[in-house]
Amino acid sequence: MITDRSESVDVLYVDAPQDHGTDSVQAFVQALSQQVRIVRRNLLLLEMMKRRRLLDGQLEVASEIQEKLTPAARCRGEHWETAAFYKPAMWVGGDFCDLWALPDGRLAFAAGDVSGKGLPAAMVMSNLHAALRAATTFSDTPADALTYVNTHLQHSLIGGMFVSLFFGVLDGETGTLEFVNAGHIPPLICTSTWEVDEFAIPQNPILGVVDHPLESDRRVLAPDSTLIIVTDGVTEAGGENGEEFGTARVADALRQARDRTPEQLVQSVTNAVLRWRGMGPQQDDITVLAVRRTSGA
Template sequence: LSADATSDSRFETSKSLSDIRIHSLMCVPLIDSDGNSFGTIQIDTVSDRDRFRDEDLDVLLSVATQASIAIDNARLHEYTLRQRAIQRDLEVANQIQRGFLPKQPPQLPGYRFFDYCQPASHVGGDFYDYIPLSDGRVAVIVADVVGHGLAAAMLTAKIAAEVRFHLLSTPEPAEAVTKLNASLARDLVEGHFVTLLVAVLAPDTGEVTIVNAGHMRPILCRGDGPANDIGDEQAGLPLGILDGFEYQQCSVQLPPGGLLLVYTDGINEAMNEAQQLYG
């Protein structure tokens, strides 16, 4: 409150007051529910006879309080509407992303396939696929796109299509992954990459050919022996990091009663309610 702005020492350097010839003014802040100021209300007069008093400031403060509540509520309402729209979009994106996943595992005599995928949020960067190859083999794909949310989900759609194309058009899995990496190294935004595990099963022999692009090592569990990580020496870089990188493959025999486990970091980074890693 300034009853006489022309003689108020607080405004000695304010050229705008003297230019507009403001004689008296009062100003109160607009404050949201968190106590943060988001604006002001100012009333001034150029009449030297109508000076504002403390009673006028009290009235303006009351008005500003009501205005703050109304504006804050309007902003919260607008925010809620935006969040609801985003929520709807995420739910649709989740349905679309789940549409990329296989409807059911392969039905091969003598083999059983199990799969499970639950994103940490509505959408995520993990995906898997089963790809029947022309020679009777079946490729099992597990991949993890760095990051979460819509950006990672959109990239999984691209990866899913390209890995299928390269595996169907290239006889050797390592060569197919090398070609896939060359494509992604050109297209991915800097800082983005993909880890990928390809396991190609020959049903008639039980041989599994594995190509690992920066992914967690698969675990081979034999029915009568210990579990072992597979393919340490042949594991390569994640996809999209280095163009021209040559990937290698290794082969293992899946014994009768054995289990080959392929997973993403959602397993080894899982936490309990106290935010502690399991194991």
């Protein structure tokens, strides 16, 4: 009998004549069984390595696809400019970050967080990406678009999953920003005079749980002001003492930026989080999105 610590059991049966030495036959069988067990174990290891390489390859492709779904590090339009940082905690992540120009020239942008992380959250993120872009093609307001997305998510999420999201549409020429905050961390606004304030406390609940009407809000962004949206991978990043980074430290990092360009603001926040975390591992997906109305508006 050939056994190992796994649940599988192999049986080796040998029918030897009685006139052959019992001890020598038994020694031969034991040696043979050891060799068979080693070969069998090596074959199993090779199969596991083959499957792992296949899985790693699929995860790498999934990571490349998700990278295509997230904004470039820097984008610029006639009346706006943006910067973004996106880093999943695993191969792929559940943070959501997107921006695109609407047919009328306005800028649509969104940042949010799917509950959980890894592959399940990444699948929801891809679903959300497609649903939100589609909804903006037939919706009159951001609230209408997210109402459709909320209904869609209710039918596609498994129990216990949800999405927090900030979605805005900016008219860079007038500075008018129409937005919906569905249970997400309130963004921060950086003014041209280096002031940093909380922008909008969420007035709507999270998405994907229950049917509820969503409401849009409207503000005017002054020239050279920048909206900063982060996910909880930033605010809940743990320091070496166990304390969370928090929104106040995000604001401090923005004030300490070398200048007010979106790239510098994003870099200042991400560097501050990295210093705060120290040698500790990244526990959650991290997203920072900066949207600025330029002075030429």
